Amino acid sequence: MSVIIGVDPHKATHTAVAISSSEHELGRKKVRSGAHQAEQLLDWAASFETRTWAIEFAGGLGYLLAQQLVAAGETVVDVPATLASRVRVLATGRSNKNDPNDAVSVGVAALRSPGLRRVEAAGHSEVLRLLAKRNTDIGNHRTRVVCRMHALLAELAGGGISKEINASDVDRFLATLAPATPVERARYGLAVELLEDIRRLDAQLKASHQRIRVAVRASGTSVTDLFGVGPIIAAELIGYTGDVCRFRNRDQFAAYNGTAPVEFSSGGRIVHRLSERGNRQLNHAIHMAAICQLRQPHSDGRAYFERKVAEGKTNKEAIRALKRQISNAVYRHLVADARHTAR
Numbered sequence: 509m510s511v512i513i514g515v516d517p518h519k520a521t522h523t524a525v526a527i528s529s530s531e532h533e534l535g536r537k538k539v540r541s542g543a544h545q546a547e548q549l550l551d552w553a554a555s556f557e558t559r560t561w562a563i564e565f566a567g568g569l570g571y572l573l574a575q576q577l578v579a580a581g582e583t584v585v586d587v588p589a590t591l592a593s594r595v596r597v598l599a600t601g602r603s604n605k606n607d608p609n610d611a612v613s614v615g616v617a618a619l620r621s622p623g624l625r626r627v628e629a630a631g632h633s634e635v636l637r638l639l640a641k642r643n644t645d646i647g648n649h650r651t652r653v654v655c656r657m658h659a660l661l662a663e664l665a666g667g668g669i670s671k672e673i674n675a676s677d678v679d680r681f682l683a684t685l686a687p688a689t690p691v692e693r694a695r696y697g698l699a700v701e702l703l704e705d706i707r708r709l710d711a712q713l714k715a716s717h718q719r720i721r722v723a724v725r726a727s728g729t730s731v732t733d734l735f736g737v738g739p740i741i742a743a744e745l746i747g748y749t750g751d752v753c754r755f756r757n758r759d760q761f762a763a764y765n766g767t768a769p770v771e772f773s774s775g776g777r778i779v780h781r782l783s784e785r786g787n788r789q790l791n792h793a794i795h796m797a798a799i800c801q802l803r804q805p806h807s808d809g810r811a812y813f814e815r816k817v818a819e820g821k822t823n824k825e826a827i828r829a830l831k832r833q834i835s836n837a838v839y840r841h842l843v844a845d846a847r848h849t850a851r
Contacts, residue, residue: 511556514587514615515549515563516607517570523607524549526556527615536608546576562618564610565589566627574627584627591617625754632727637747639723640789643716643740650709657702660695675707728848731841734834735807736800744793745838752842758835765790767828767835782828791831794838798830809834 511534516523520541526534537552539545553559559582566574566586577584596605596613618624654673661681662668669681682703687696717740724732724739724746731742755761762768766786801809809830816826 511559512615512619513553513556513559513561514592514611514613514618515561515570515573516610516614517563517565517573518607519569521607522549522570522573523611524552525608525611525615526553526559527612527619529619531616531619533612536611538607545573546580549573550577550580550582559583560585560618562587562614562624563627564592564614575630578627578629585618585624586627587614587617587621587624591621595620628751632723633746633750635747636720636723636727636743637750639716639720640740640743640747643713643720643743644789646709646712646716650706650713653702653705653709657699657706660699660702664692664695664699673706675703675710678703678706727845729841729845731838731845734797734837734841735804735809736797736834737838741793741797744789746842748787748790748793749838749842752839752846755839758839761839762832762835765794765835767791767794767832769828794831794834797834798827801830801834802827 510529511526512529513524513526518541521538522541522545523536523538525536528534534556535552537549539548561574561577561582561584563570563574563577563584564587566584574584574586592610592614595617596609599613599616657673657678658668661678664685664687665681669677671677678699682696682699685696687693720743721739724742727746729742729746731737731745732739737745749761749765752761755764759768763783764786766783766788768783770781770783770785772781798809801807802813804810812833813826813830816829817823821829
């Protein structure tokens with residue numbers, strides 16, 4: 509008998525519920541998160557010979573457990589949290605929110621959705637995703653520090669620094685100041701501290717970029733052959749795509765990264781709107797590649813954009829069309845890379 513084991517993962521505990529193909533509960537188990545979590549669940553599930561583990565959000569709180577089960581030779585699928593939530597809310601007699609009901613909903617969602625992504629052992633794409641995320645976090649933190657610096661400098665001297673801030677500019681600016689009052693001295697001291705933060709973050713960004721360049725080069729990807737795609741964008745594209753073979757075609761990939769429009773039709777009126785769905789990190793990476801192409805008059809992307817504008821599209825519509833073309837090109841390269849690796 510085929511059994512689906514739905515798992516509701518949390519930081520402290522994991523709740524698993526086994527259901528049959530007719531959605532009847534066969535057993536449940538709750539374990540504390542720790543060194544023996546996978547071992548305990550496998551011992552409990554040993555009586556279910558033909559089993560599939562369905563883990564809610566296997567890329568988040570369920571990541572470690574999912575990877576441990578895959579390493580043990582188990583079949584694991586990733587159930588999106590929104591899908592499991594809809595099953596629970598629409599279910600009869602199981603609408604109460606608790607861990608066992610959530611686990612049952614995860615299992616039912618997996619049972620009714622045969623096209624869910626199968627979890628594979630983490631590979632080089634996961635390394636690139638982690639490095640890309642860390643690089644983004646450092647950049648965002650530096651932006652916050654720079655904004656605070658702008659505000660402090662504008663309070664110390666009229667206008668502050670009117671252009672983009674770098675450490676050497678701030679150093680020269682502070683050298684011209686002679687704070688007299690206690691308030692000015694306090695602001696000056698804080699600006700000096702923020703300057704040290706900027707220098708530290710600049711050094712971290714430099715090291716992050718070097719790490720990413722090495723990792724992308726080691727991956728042997730051909731995505732960097734695309735105009736406007738350097739190591740940073742390539743790391744985001746590869747890392748947030750994961751296993752490209754899970755997408756049946758370029759249209760499904762475009763829907764995942766948000767470059768495919770969504771239908772919004774009713775009463776015979778067919779309308780397509782800009783998609784705000786999909787992986788926003790992937791969408792951002794494709795957007796940055798499109799902007800890089802637009803800024804270079806000799807690029808094919810710029811020629812495509814101008815052709816679409818000449819056809820009557822607005823600038824925004826032409827950029828969306830260009831992003832879809834880039835998405836298609838990225839998909840082709842990722843598929844080619846996957847086939848080359850599989851040889």
